[in-house]
Amino acid sequence: MILQPTKRLWNLLKKYNSVLKQIYLYAFFIGIINLTLPVGIQAIINSLQTGELTSTWIVLVGFVLVGMALTGILQIFQLRLVENIQQDIFARSAFEFAFRFPRIAFLQLDKVHAPELVNRFFDTLTIQKGLPKILIDFSMAIFQIFFGLILLTIYSSYFIILGFILAVIIWIIYKITGRKGLDTSLQESKYKYKIAHWLEEIARTNATFKIFNKNKLHLDKTDDIVSSYLECRQSHFRVLLQQFWLFIGFKLTVAASLLILGGILVFQEKINLGQFVAAEIIIILIINSVEKVIRVIETIYDVLTALEKIGYVSDLKLDENKGTSTINNSTGLSVKARNISLSFPGEDIKVLNNISFDIAANEKVVLYGTSGSGKTILTKLISGLFNATEGELLIDNVPISHYKRDDYFSSIGVGLPTNQLFEGSIRDNILMGQNLPDEALDKTLRFLHLDEFLRRQSYGIDSIIDSGGRRLPRGVIQKIQIARILIHKPRLLLLEEPLQFIEEDEKIRIIDYLTSKEFNCTVLVVSDFNYWKEKCERIIDLNQIGQ
Structure with a gap:
């Protein structure tokens, strides 16, 4: 009111x-x-x-x-x-x-x-x-x-x-x-x-x-x-x-x-x-x-x-956080869409129209579609940032609205171009306030070869970066964003061009890990890099499943 x-x-x-x-x-x-x-x-x-x-x-x-x-x-x-x-x-x-x-x-x-x-x-x-x-x-x-x-x-x-x-x-x-x-x-x-x-x-x-x-x-x-x-x-x-x-x-x-x-x-x-x-x-x-x-x-x-x-x-209306269902953190999350449609407030045009698909737990999937087909919107909808105006989205066979939003967010990793860095230390940008063992942080930094970059910084991981990482190489920015996601061990990973500015040999090595059986997580990625399509188990084409 x-x-x-x-x-x-x-x-x-x-x-x-x-x-x-x-x-x-x-x-x-x-x-x-x-x-x-x-x-x-x-x-x-x-x-x-x-x-x-x-x-x-x-x-x-x-x-x-x-x-x-x-x-x-x-x-x-x-x-x-x-x-x-x-x-x-x-x-x-x-x-x-x-x-x-x-x-x-x-x-x-x-x-x-x-x-x-x-x-x-x-x-x-x-x-x-x-x-x-x-x-x-x-x-x-x-x-x-x-x-x-x-x-x-x-x-x-x-x-x-x-x-x-x-x-x-x-x-x-x-x-x-x-x-x-x-x-x-x-x-x-x-x-x-x-x-x-x-x-x-x-x-x-x-x-x-x-x-x-x-x-x-x-x-x-x-x-x-x-x-x-x-x-x-x-x-x-x-x-x-x-x-x-x-x-x-x-x-x-x-x-x-x-x-x-x-x-x-x-x-x-x-x-x-x-x-x-x-x-x-x-x-x-x-x-x-x-x-x-x-x-x-x-x-x-x-x-x-x-x-x-x-x-x-x-x-302005806030997100509801009233769910009672709990997230299964022992394995990847399954995703099922049943006739999902989405339109923005005050607009009749549907940016997503009658979308249905199934993604099994721990499955690695590429989301494909031409420009304007709704790949980014669908990724945001699965992440819980948007709510469908029609249809139903099930996470582990439970409607997404039945989960507490904060609990759901803590169980997923979202890598979108809008997930920018903020002014603060590199440590804060990765951990986001969570207390985690130094061993886990060091392991993630070594995997992404960020440790080499940090050794050249005066204050290492406690070095202060500008808003948006203004003076950092774009590849380093993306590595910090990936480290932020991986360090929290997500059960569902939603990515949009996450490795675009990283060198190809490192990009292939990261993709190999994210698509391997060792990585206990469901992955849905939007990318034009063909190696994703080679390594993922399936491709969902929005041009074919949308009406």
């Missing part, structure tokens, strides 16, 4: 319910203590009118100063509590992104570039910066207005009417401009992420744009996106300007009304001079509080927009 931005904000704040109670309690007391300033000044003026310097005057001055000091202390307590919330939000957001991305259903990302979604994490910083203003400045301003109007009402009941008018006007301004301001903020944010994604694309393919730099495609597209962003930004600013003008008019009206009413009450001797001065101070405090509310409104828009952008990632 897609949530509204305001609902997301409430859900976020509910997690910190106990802390928020403390923050608002401090704001409540700050609002009350702030009234010591006008009340104290009123008493000081009344004391000075006697024409004598008494101990009462000193006590009153001390009373006002103590009130100001207590206000500052309580504000420090508020800042500490909000800082705790800010730190917790950052940590929660980081772990939620790290937790969710590997578990997002693959088809959910079919028309979305996953790295672009990661940019939304930076909206966590917007939330961090906006919360102090919302939780402290906004709440203090509201309490200040509320208690100020109560005190004015004590001076005269006429101020009740002005307080009611104040509340009504603020509500009308919110109804007129509130939703429009949020919509324009969301549109502005949309193009902000588009330009960030496009700049990432330029950086990712910088060699291509360097060669075709004269055509200025990168600048033209940047200009289109930036123009759209500026147009949306201007629309949002017009809403903010409208709100500012309304609030300025409102502020002048309230100030004039309160000043005129206060003066009339003095002339009619319904309040004395000290009460009038105190009332004027309260009026100034109320007006300043209204200005704080105005300034915080833009922050509220930013926070709501940030929550909506982060919420898009949270709304």
Whole structure:
């Protein structure tokens, strides 16, 4: 279910319910203590009118100063509590992104570039910066207005009417401009992420744009996106300007009304001079509080927009992990497809249509087909990355959906071009966090002749590699990917051109092992290298079994 931005904000704040109670309690007391300033000044003026310097005057001055000091202390307590919330939000957001991305259903990302979604994490910083203003400045301003109007009402009941008018006007301004301001903020944010994604694309393919730099495609597209962003930004600013003008008019009206009413009450001797001065101070405090509310409104828009952008990632459906069947890890897994079809969300065309085949346990099979026949899609479907929209896929005669997805993934090895290396040590890229004996790791490295490469590295297997293995030979990259698969002893091996950049003699040696009886694993490979077809037991031709 897609949530509204305001609902997301409430859900976020509910997690910190106990802390928020403390923050608002401090704001409540700050609002009350702030009234010591006008009340104290009123008493000081009344004391000075006697024409004598008494101990009462000193006590009153001390009373006002103590009130100001207590206000500052309580504000420090508020800042500490909000800082705790800010730190917790950052940590929660980081772990939620790290937790969710590997578990997002693959088809959910079919028309979305996953790295672009990661940019939304930076909206966590917007939330961090906006919360102090919302939780402290906004709440203090509201309490200040509320208690100020109560005190004015004590001076005269006429101020009740002005307080009611104040509340009504603020509500009308919110109804007129509130939703429009949020919509324009969301549109502005949309193009902000588009330009960030496009700049990432330029950086990712910088060699291509360097060669075709004269055509200025990168600048033209940047200009289109930036123009759209500026147009949306201007629309949002017009809403903010409208709100500012309304609030300025409102502020002048309230100030004039309160000043005129206060003066009339003095002339009619319904309040004395000290009460009038105190009332004027309260009026100034109320007006300043209204200005704080105005300034915080833009922050509220930013926070709501940030929550909506982060919420898009949270709304993506995750893989289900509810199966109860167990994997047989003593031998290779059998695979049976029964009339499998697959189409992507929102599309009628089936990329796989009515596919059926059987692969026995420990059988070595080549998956063949012309370009576009669905070899890669079928491999991803068997790996559990995709789910069939029609038909049934059986692993060891059990529907794949009956296995816990994490258990199934730990029992298979998948070697696809998209299984890239990440920035980290070679050890981490191979072991993927699993604690395995050094003997098993050394054996795998020797088998792939990676030990020779590692001896030439300053830190050996603990050498740090760039994202994607940017500065490594392509053959070494593929060997590290194969080592990652073999070290975990899979029961089902799914490969797509796994040895393309490895020298032929080594390629033949690896294929001999993977297709031998010694290798206790079912193998399904997609490759144009003919030696696979010679060594595998069978070829499944998608052009013949698909309809």
